[in-house]
Amino acid sequence: MTAKSASVMHARDLKKISGRQKGLRILGQSGVYLFLILMAAIVLFPFYWMIISSLKSLAEYRLSRPTFWPQQVLLSNYADAFTTAKLGVLFKNTMIVGIVSTLLSLVITVLTAFAFARLEFKGKELLFAALLATMMIPGELFTITNYSTVTNFGWRNTYTVLIVPFLVSVFYIYLLRQSFLQIPNELYLAAKVDGTSDFKYLWKVMVPLALPTLISITILKMMGAWNSYIWPRLVANDEAHRLITNGLRNAFTDTTGDVNYPVQMAAVALVSAPLFLVFVFLRKYIMSGVSRSGIKG
Amino acid sequence: MVESKQQWKAWLYLAPAIVLLLVFTVWPIINTVAMAFMENYSGLAKVGGESAFRIGFGNFVRVVQNSEFQSALYNTILLCLITVPVSTVLALLIAVALNAIKPLRNVLQTVFFLPYVTNAIAIGMVFAAMFNIVGNIGGRRQIIVTAGIVNNVIEFFGGQTVNWINNGSTYWANMAVLIIYIVWNALPFKILILTSGLQSINKQYYEAAKVDSTPRWRVLTRITVPLLSPMLAYVVITGFIGGFKEYTSVVGIFGEGMGPAHAQGRMNTMVGLIYDSLATNNQGRASAAALILFAIILLVTMINLYVSKKRVHY
Numbered sequence: 024m025t026a027k028s029a030s031v032m033h034a035r036d037l038k039k040i041s042g043r044q045k046g047l048r049i050l051g052q053s054g055v056y057l058f059l060i061l062m063a064a065i066v067l068f069p070f071y072w073m074i075i076s077s078l079k080s081l082a083e084y085r086l087s088r089p090t091f092w093p094q095q096v097l098l099s100n101y102a103d104a105f106t107t108a109k110l111g112v113l114f115k116n117t118m119i120v121g122i123v124s125t126l127l128s129l130v131i132t133v134l135t136a137f138a139f140a141r142l143e144f145k146g147k148e149l150l151f152a153a154l155l156a157t158m159m160i161p162g163e164l165f166t167i168t169n170y171s172t173v174t175n176f177g178w179r180n181t182y183t184v185l186i187v188p189f190l191v192s193v194f195y196i197y198l199l200r201q202s203f204l205q206i207p208n209e210l211y212l213a214a215k216v217d218g219t220s221d222f223k224y225l226w227k228v229m230v231p232l233a234l235p236t237l238i239s240i241t242i243l244k245m246m247g248a249w250n251s252y253i254w255p256r257l258v259a260n261d262e263a264h265r266l267i268t269n270g271l272r273n274a275f276t277d278t279t280g281d282v283n284y285p286v287q288m289a290a291v292a293l294v295s296a297p298l299f300l301v302f303v304f305l306r307k308y309i310m311s312g313v314s315r316s317g318i319k320g
Numbered sequence: 321m322v323e324s325k326q327q328w329k330a331w332l333y334l335a336p337a338i339v340l341l342l343v344f345t346v347w348p349i350i351n352t353v354a355m356a357f358m359e360n361y362s363g364l365a366k367v368g369g370e371s372a373f374r375i376g377f378g379n380f381v382r383v384v385q386n387s388e389f390q391s392a393l394y395n396t397i398l399l400c401l402i403t404v405p406v407s408t409v410l411a412l413l414i415a416v417a418l419n420a421i422k423p424l425r426n427v428l429q430t431v432f433f434l435p436y437v438t439n440a441i442a443i444g445m446v447f448a449a450m451f452n453i454v455g456n457i458g459g460r461r462q463i464i465v466t467a468g469i470v471n472n473v474i475e476f477f478g479g480q481t482v483n484w485i486n487n488g489s490t491y492w493a494n495m496a497v498l499i500i501y502i503v504w505n506a507l508p509f510k511i512l513i514l515t516s517g518l519q520s521i522n523k524q525y526y527e528a529a530k531v532d533s534t535p536r537w538r539v540l541t542r543i544t545v546p547l548l549s550p551m552l553a554y555v556v557i558t559g560f561i562g563g564f565k566e567y568t569s570v571v572g573i574f575g576e577g578m579g580p581a582h583a584q585g586r587m588n589t590m591v592g593l594i595y596d597s598l599a600t601n602n603q604g605r606a607s608a609a610a611l612i613l614f615a616i617i618l619l620v621t622m623i624n625l626y627v628s629k630k631r632v633h634y
Contacts, residue, residue: 051536055417056424062414063431066504070434072469073446089472135337144330157345161565161617163594164610167355168348170598191340221329250439252568253595268441275445276575284449291442302437306430309437310512 070295077101077289084285097285104290108274110267116182117267121248124186125241132195132240137225139196140203141211151200154193166254173258180261185254189247195240198312202236203229239312242305249298267294356380356607379608388585389609392593398495399502399589400563400620407503408556411510416544418511419518429515436508444572447501451484451573485573487581494580494587502569506562510555517551518544553628560620564613567591590616 076084077100078093105111138144139151169188178184206229214224230237248266255266265273271294275287302309331338359378383389414432418425435443452468471481483489484497525547529539545552566589570578579586588596590613597606 052421055420059414059417059421059424059428062410063428066432066435066507069443069446069450069504072450073443076449087472089469131336131340134333138330138333142326142330142333144327147330150334154341157341157349159618160349161610161614163565163591164352164607164614165345165348167594167598167603167606167610168351169344171351171603172343172347187340188344191337191345196337246437250441252441252571253591257595257598268439271439271445272441272571272575282449284452287445288449291445294439294442298437298439302434306433310433313436313509313512 073288073292073295076285077104077292079285081283081285100285100289101293103286104293107286108270108290109262110270110290110293112262113265113267113270116264117248120182120185120266121245123182124190124248125244127186128190128192128195128244129237129240131190132192132199133225133230133237135191135196136199136203137221137229139200141229142221155197158193158197166257170257178258180259180264182259182264184258185264185266189254192244195244198240199233199236202233206232235308235311238305239308242301242308243312246298246301246309352607352610355603356611358604360604379604380612383605383608383612388588388596389593391586392588392590395495395587396564396566396590399498399566400560402499403502403506404556404559404563406499407506407510408552408559410503411507411514411555412545412548412552414507415511415514415518416540418515429511432511433508435505436512438505440505440568441572443505444501444569447497447504448485448573451497453481453483453486485580489580491583491586494574497573498570498587501573502563502566505569506559510559513555514548514551517548521547549628549632553624553632557621557624557628560624561617564617564620565591567595 075091075093078096078098079090079100080093080095080097083090083094139147173179173184173188178187210228211224214228219227250268251266252268252272255264256269259265260269271290275282275290356379357375357377359374359376418429418432421428450469451471453471468484470484474481482493484493521544525543526539529543534542570587570589570592574580574587577584578588578592590609594606594609594613597603597609
């Protein structure tokens with residue numbers, strides 16, 4: 024309204040100003056692009072450097088004038104990395120832990136979220152609030168006692184110890200309950216009238232409808248297994264059960280000094296590759312999961 | 321009655337989660353608080369530490385007086401105070417810039433989110449390689465190393481190379497590398513939250529500013545920041561919580577020594593200290609340290625909430 028009347032009143036003045044403004048705007052806009060592209064280059068540089076370095080020979084890597092593209096592409100670094108870090112076993116262990124814990128975690132999360140979203144029972148609100156409250160407590164506080172618990176259970180150095188203690192995530196329950204609540208209640212009542220059991224309704228109607236959230240949870244959980252470091256190092260650091268991040272760190276203890284960096288970077292690239300693939304193909308699920316949460320992994 | 325049938329059925333659905341939560345969440349809370357007050361206690365029956373212990377504040381006193389704790393606390397607070405503001409301001413500028421463009425926006429948005437899906441240890445190792453020394457290591461038996469792109473770049477522009485993380489490096493050089501890495505790592509989450517916040521701001525404010533030909537800087541400080549303040553508060557609070565739990569980025573760069581070769585443990589953080597106490601079977605002290613960490617996080621969050629209550633426009 025005001026903008027319109029102003030433009031009618033001072034149409035000529037505005038035209039003059041807008042000409043000057045246009046020039047300023049183009050200047051400002053190219054500044055914005057310059058800033059963004061510079062920042063993007065900084066963000067991308069470590070990835071670029073990792074890949075480039077992993078393809079160089081050691082001699083080339085050590086040139087005092089660094090090359091920004093390998094003179095001779097050396098894929099053998101990757102084979103060396105694979106054997107040095109015993110990546111095969113690490114990949115296998117991580118996949119077993121990741122897949123089993125994701126599947127079990129999904130089942131538990133679906134059942135719990137369904138109870139909180141659709142069923143009626145005494146103390147529901149109180150229990151849910153108590154669950155949410157535990158999210159505030161730093162994980163280290165649990166780890167101390169859990170470390171004793173699993174040791175006394177005799178679970179050290181097994182797959183069980185890597186899977187069971189973290190099966191329940193309050194955050195996933197919360198996330199899934201939110202998407203369950205968005206499914207109209209009429210659907211549930213109609214199913215009840217038809218004599219469908221709660222359990223059948225859950226698997227045939229609710230789970231398919233909440234599929235995007237379930238995919239988000241799956242990705243976050245798998246990424247969690249891939250990136251977990253502290254707990255596995257503490258309770259299952261034997262060669263048979265070691266996970267990928269731990270194995271990578273153990274295989275290359277030196278980060279500084281006279282290290283065969285091309286091989287080390289090849290190993291880092293191999294460990295990062297599955298994450299990049301997930302990122303490329305499933306970005307939107309990760310982003311939507313993350314923006315609703317604020318929790319990493 | 322249908323009601324009571326639903327009651328037990330609901331608990332059946334909840335059973336697996338509740339059993340696991342009781343063992344691995346509720347019991348740890350009780351037990352950890354109790355252990356913090358039990359002196360000379362080890363939770364492992366095998367070690368035989370359960371026999372003799374006293375009740376008291378001894379663990380807290382011992383933890384606080386420990387010089388390693390003091391340096392870990394100092395490192396953690398310093399990291400938080402520097403990385404949270406720096407990454408928040410950078411993320412804000414990037415988010416606002418992203419919001420101001422149309423072509424290339426999606427591509428750039430994707431690029432800025434990329435560091436989120438990385439392995440903190442793995443990419444820490446890349447940063448360590450980038451900040452490596454250029455020149456000689458060691459005394460008589462010198463090893464000649466010419467790697468470390470950051471020093472190469474400094475040399476190229478005629479600057480003096482810096483010993484960032486190698487043997488003999490200074491505390492502040494180590495700190496600088498850690499800060500750069502943590503900021504790099506913290507950006508994607510903050511940018512994602514802030515860009516989605518920006519998209520929900522009513523466009524009318526910007527149109528009004530355009531009519532008044534308000535300069536960009538004023539638009540940013542007078543319109544964008546106030547309207548984005550709930551998101552900014554959220555990003556700052558989660559940033560502080562994450563910052564106080566910093567640990568893996570240090571492991572990524574320095575390895576499990578938590579510092580350069582000549583000063584192992586110098587860059588240790590609060591979380592690192594808790595795990596060190598665990599590794600030496602000192603459950604009591606680890607619990608006390610964890611409770612202190614929790615108290616600090618709670619306090620900082622409350623201060624943040626208090627400040628944002630006064631400053632945030634909802």
